[in-house]
Amino acid sequence: MAEAVGMRNYKILIYPQENGGWVAEIPAISGCYALMDTRDEALKELESVFILIRDEYAMDGKALPEDKTELVSHA
Numbered sequence: 001m002a003e004a005v006g007m008r009n010y011k012i013l014i015y016p017q018e019n020g021g022w023v024a025e026i027p028a029i030s031g032c033y034a035l036m037d038t039r040d041e042a043l044k045e046l047e048s049v050f051i052l053i054r055d056e057y058a059m060d061g062k063a064l065p066e067d068k069t070e071l072v073s074h075a
Helices: 039-059
Strands: 013-016 022-025 033-036
Touching (some): 022 039
């Protein structure tokens, strides 16, 4: 049996919003993001959103997109 794809298969971006609150997102999956008051809340909500999207893909018989996100740092 194939192992279920989990969030550990994706890069997660998390950053504060200018007006307060936090954003957590998986750039490789369209619409997979959460906006919450704290960093921890955003990560927890992102997990719930990821599961919903993963289940929708599965019901449609589709695989989740591969993570091709690149992290670039400018020195």
